[in-house]
Amino acid sequence: MSTLTLRQAPERLDLAGLTPAALAGLSEAEAARLGVGTGRRGLTLGDCFTIALDGSDELRIVGATDRLDRVGAGLSRGRIVVEGDVGQHLGAGMTGGTLTVSGSAGPFAGTAAKGGTIRIAGDAAESAGGAVHGAEVGLDGATLVIGGRAAERLGDRMRGGLILAKAAGAHTGSRMIAGTIVAEEIGDHPGYGMRRGTLVAARHGALLPTFVETGRQDLVVLKLLATSLKDLAPEAAALLRAPMRRYGGDLATLGKGELFTRVG
Amino acid sequence: MTAWIDGQAVERDEAVAAAAALLAGAHSPVIAGLCAEAAAVQAAFDLARAIGASLDPASGAALYADLGALAAGGAMATTPAEARGRADLVLALGAAPWTSGLLPDLAVDGPVRGRAAGRPRTLLALGAPGDGALQHVAYPAGESGLPADIGLLRGLVAGRIAGPHPLADLATRLRDALYGVIVYDPAETGALGAEMLNGLVKDLNETTRCFALPLGDSHQGRAVAQVAAWSTGQGPRVGFGRGFPEHDPWRFDAARQVEAGEVDAALWLAPLPAALPSWTRTVPTVALLGAPKGDEAQVVIGVGVPGEAFGAALWHPRRAAIAWHEATAPQSEAHPAAAILADLQARLSSPAKHPAKNPERSASC
Numbered sequence: 211m212s213t214l215t216l217r218q219a220p221e222r223l224d225l226a227g228l229t230p231a232a233l234a235g236l237s238e239a240e241a242a243r244l245g246v247g248t249g250r251r252g253l254t255l256g257d258c259f260t261i262a263l264d265g266s267d268e269l270r271i272v273g274a275t276d277r278l279d280r281v282g283a284g285l286s287r288g289r290i291v292v293e294g295d296v297g298q299h300l301g302a303g304m305t306g307g308t309l310t311v312s313g314s315a316g317p318f319a320g321t322a323a324k325g326g327t328i329r330i331a332g333d334a335a336e337s338a339g340g341a342v343h344g345a346e347v348g349l350d351g352a353t354l355v356i357g358g359r360a361a362e363r364l365g366d367r368m369r370g371g372l373i374l375a376k377a378a379g380a381h382t383g384s385r386m387i388a389g390t391i392v393a394e395e396i397g398d399h400p401g402y403g404m405r406r407g408t409l410v411a412a413r414h415g416a417l418l419p420t421f422v423e424t425g426r427q428d429l430v431v432l433k434l435l436a437t438s439l440k441d442l443a444p445e446a447a448a449l450l451r452a453p454m455r456r457y458g459g460d461l462a463t464l465g466k467g468e469l470f471t472r473v474g
Numbered sequence: 475m476t477a478w479i480d481g482q483a484v485e486r487d488e489a490v491a492a493a494a495a496l497l498a499g500a501h502s503p504v505i506a507g508l509c510a511e512a513a514a515v516q517a518a519f520d521l522a523r524a525i526g527a528s529l530d531p532a533s534g535a536a537l538y539a540d541l542g543a544l545a546a547g548g549a550m551a552t553t554p555a556e557a558r559g560r561a562d563l564v565l566a567l568g569a570a571p572w573t574s575g576l577l578p579d580l581a582v583d584g585p586v587r588g589r590a591a592g593r594p595r596t597l598l599a600l601g602a603p604g605d606g607a608l609q610h611v612a613y614p615a616g617e618s619g620l621p622a623d624i625g626l627l628r629g630l631v632a633g634r635i636a637g638p639h640p641l642a643d644l645a646t647r648l649r650d651a652l653y654g655v656i657v658y659d660p661a662e663t664g665a666l667g668a669e670m671l672n673g674l675v676k677d678l679n680e681t682t683r684c685f686a687l688p689l690g691d692s693h694q695g696r697a698v699a700q701v702a703a704w705s706t707g708q709g710p711r712v713g714f715g716r717g718f719p720e721h722d723p724w725r726f727d728a729a730r731q732v733e734a735g736e737v738d739a740a741l742w743l744a745p746l747p748a749a750l751p752s753w754t755r756t757v758p759t760v761a762l763l764g765a766p767k768g769d770e771a772q773v774v775i776g777v778g779v780p781g782e783a784f785g786a787a788l789w790h791p792r793r794a795a796i797a798w799h800e801a802t803a804p805q806s807e808a809h810p811a812a813a814i815l816a817d818l819q820a821r822l823s824s825p826a827k828h829p830a831k832n833p834e835r836s837a838s839c
Contacts (some may be wrong), residue, residue, distance in 0.1 A: 221715075222725065222734065223501055249502045249715040277736075279725075298724060317724055343538075343709070343723050344545030367546075382664055385546075390499035399622065402666050403673075419618060419626045421633065461634040462625030462670060 212415040215260040216273040221295060223258060226280035228308075230267045230288035238263050248279075276316055282309040285326060296334075299330035299342070302326045303354060314358065318342050323371070333358035339373045340366030341385075349373060349389060355443060365391045368407070374443045383409045386467060390435070392446045404460045404467035412449050412472045421459035426473055428453065476809070477770035486775065490814060493741075493760040493773045494821040500739030500758075501528040502715065506728040509693040509748035512779035512787040512796055514762075517815035518743055519705040524819050527741075528713030529702075530728035532748040533695025536661035538723050540688050541699065541709050543660070543669035552655060553794035554579070554683035555829050562590035563651035565644075566610075567671070567750055568620050569602035570659030576690050576791075577657070581608045585630055589683070591654035598644060599625070621667030628674040654684035661691070685764045690791050693748050695794050697789040732757055742770075745777045745811045746788075762811045778802030778808030786810075 211235060223246045233241055241263060242256025255261065265370030267288035271281065281296045285304040295313035299321055306326045314332035322337045330338075339349035340363050347369040354373045356364075362379035368388040372403045380397035386407035398415035401407075408433070436450035453473040459465060477489035485493075497503055505518050508531040522529050531537060543549065554576055557564065564580050571577055577597065584595040597610035603622045616623050629635040632643035648654050649725060656675060660668045678684035690696045695710075702710040708721035724730070731737045732753040741755050742750070745764040754761055754771040761771035764779040780786030781799035790797035795823050 247716075248713070248720075251501055277734075341546070343542055343721070381666065385669070399618070402621065402625065403670055416618060418622050419616060420622070420629045460625060461629040463628070463673065465629075465634050 211266055211268045211270055212263045213261075213270045213272060214255070215262075216258060216271070216275065216278070216294075217260055218258055219275055219277040221227065221247060221251070221254065222277050222279055224248050224279050225271075226283040226299075226302070228255070228269070229282070229285045230269045230290070231286065233263055233269065234267070236263065236266045238280040248371050274311075274313070279316070281311075282307075282328075285360075295332070299328065300330070301326070301352070304328070310394070315356075317361075318348075319356075320349045320352055320354040320373075321345065322347060322350055323354070324338060326351045327353045327355070329355045329357070331357045334360040334364075334375070336361040336379075337363045337366050338375075339364060339371070339391075353442070360393070362397065364393070364396075367406075374439070374446050376445075380415065382411075383407060383467070383469075391434075392439070392443070392449065392450065394445065401460050401467050401469055403463050405464040406466045408467070409469040410450060410454075410471075412452075414469070414471055417457065417469075418460060418462075419471060420465075421457040421458075424453065424456045424458050424463065424468075426445050426453065427456040427470070432470065449460070476766065478766070478774040480772060481769045483768065486809070488771055489775050489818055491821070492701055492819045493775065495760050496760055497525055497527075497739055497741065497818065500525070500527075502731075502736055503739045503741070504530065504728050504731060504737045505728075505741045505743060506530045506746055506751070507532050507693075507742045507744040508698045508710070509533075509744040509746045511694075511745065512697055514743060514745060514780070514811040514815060515694070515698050515701045516705065517812040517819070518741075519701060520572055521741075521815050521819045522712075523608040523714045523719075523820075525822050526715045526717065526730075528726040528731070530712055530726055531693065531695050531698040531710050532744070533691040533693040533698070534711060534723075534727060536659070536691050537695040537699060537710065539663065539665040540660035541670050542723070543672055545709075545736050547672055548676075549672045550679060552684050552687055554687065555794075557655040557657075557685075557687055558583075560585050560588040560590060560653045561595060561651075561653040561655040561703075562593040563596050563598065563647060565598045565600075565654065565656045566604065566646065567601050567656060567658040568662040570662045570689055572599075572602060572605050572655040574657075574659075576606055576689070577605065578694060579792075581610075585594060585653065588653060593652065596647065596651075598647065600641075600644065604617065614640050620663055620673065621670060624667050624670045625665065628670060628677060631674060632677050648678055648684065649682065649764060650682065652682060654678065654682070655687050656684065657687045657689065659689045690789060690794070692788050694746065696794070697787075700796060729753070743811060743815075745780055762814060775814060776809070777811040777814060778805060780810070783808040784810055 220304040248469030279297040283302040285307040292311040298316040300319040317335040341348040349368040351370040356375040360378040364378040367385040375393040376393040382396040386404035392410040395413040396411040436447040440447040454470040457469040599612040619624035711726035712719040740759040759771035783805040
């Protein structure tokens with residue numbers, strides 16, 4: 211296992227492209243010259259991290275802080291394990307592999323990620339699985355698991371994939387194009403502007419006037435989803451097996467999205 | 475005296491030298507405020523490029539509510555002058571349009587140009603009670619807030635929500651108008667509400683004409699957006715730390731950067747009135763102010779007020795464009811901020827550690 215141990219982060223650092231595959235072909239001296247700074251200092255990987263590479267497909271980042279942006283961005287295979295927190299754009303555009311964070315993540319975790327799995331043990335800031343300014347899509351096929359609370363606009367403009375969270379703030383699933391979000395609890399006005407996609411929550415805040423109840427549903431697809439999630443997130447699987455009430459929306463837009471919530 | 479260091483009055487040259495020294499040693503400088511004439515904003519972008527600073531206008535939050543919607547889905551917008559000449563229906567969303575000074579102009583006469591010429595103009599209100607002095611029809615606001623109301627109206631207009639509804643008549647009026655205009659303040663609707671509104675406008679344009687009319691902010695934000703666009707091809711929140719303009723509305727939010735301890739020096743540019751952020755007294759800051767007291771920052775330099783002490787290119791709300799404003803009280807010793815910024819750039823002319831190899835290269839967030 212290769213290891214990067216953070217010594218200092220005097221400014222935000224950009225770790226995009228620092229994947230096991232990219233580091234596999236480099237000596238430690240070569241890796242130390244990679245630029246990671248975002249300011250005038252021109253900081254390199256060696257300026258900020260103690261580097262130990264073994265060419266394996268697993269990379270450990272130790273002592274991470276919320277100043278580390280784009281950790282795991284572009285990951286296509288292998289595994290990155292982060293001990294600590296991360297900044298914005300965790301796993302942006304990744305297409306495969308596994309990315310785990312023991313702490314919390316900044317905004318836009320998993321943005322434009324097409325494949326692979328991202329696990330955040332702590333909380334996620336706004337727009338986890340969401341689109342950045344002007345981007346066409348947020349999460350786009352990957353799986354994003356948030357052990358704690360996601361802030362507002364979870365899954366904003368996501369086009370595909372799955373998001374599981376313990377809890378989420380207001381406007382969960384805003385502008386959603388497709389995909390699935392399952393959370394124990396979500397805040398006010400979920401699904402604002404959603405076109406398609408599925409939201410599942412045991413509890414929710416105020417609903418928009420453009421969501422309409424379509425009755426109690428007992429859909430096979432939710433049971434199948436529960437089965438597929440039982441190893442990844444047992445609580446989410448249990449929620450999906452409960453009797454569900456369905457709301458359709460957002461009728462402000464296409465209106466083919468849906469919100470399932472526990473009956474009673 | 476019009477210059478101060480640590481609250482003590484000094485000669486201007488001494489203050490400018492101190493400002494240059496303060497910025498020269500910075501690793502992550504920020505140039506914020508940008509509540510200034512176009513020339514000074516341009517000079518600020520040039521200085522930022524030279525010293526690797528990031529920029530954030532005082533109007534950042536409100537401006538990005540609209541820029542976010544524009545970048546995400548586009549907009550069909552018009553200007554106050556076009557609205558006055560062509561609109562047979564004006565819908566004021568929320569409270570802000572009623573304090574903007576725009577609606578009384580629109581209420582005095584009807585459209586004189588285009589397809590609605592000769593028809594009466596109807597003024598409608600949603601989300602706020604409106605002004606009793608202006609004849610208008612007010613529709614009830616829902617409990618869910620303005621963005622939810624905009625979504626509801628869009629659903630009604632498109633026919634996805636049917637049946638009797640308090641806003642159904644408003645939806646019919648919008649569909650029947652020949653040239654509708656929806657006036658809103660992006661700071662009030664938020665980014666999601668602004669995007670929904672632009673969607674409503676686009677839906678209406680399937681069968682008739684309708685346009686969004688966003689109210690500008692009072693801090694030159696719309697002008698800053700244009701200077702940023704022609705200088706970097708991107709929005710105003712850009713950073714030159716890596717030698718090329720990176721656009722990142724989250725990362726280059728000045729207040730966030732200060733709170734996170736990422737800023738080691740700042741320049742607050744406000745020849746025109748703007749609320750001073752509290753951090754100018756805690757972060758080593760140079761303040762260029764039109765109405766200085768002297769204790770606002772470590773280094774304070776008084777500058778001329780554009781459009782007052784000297785003629786300047788400023789945002790013209792009614793034309794919705796940058797336009798020349800003659801001096802209303804000309805001063806020969808005006809000291810435009812642009813000249814001081816250019817002086818600072820000359821003094822800090824040593825390039826950043828990693829100057830741009832290709833200044834056209836850019837990276838958006």
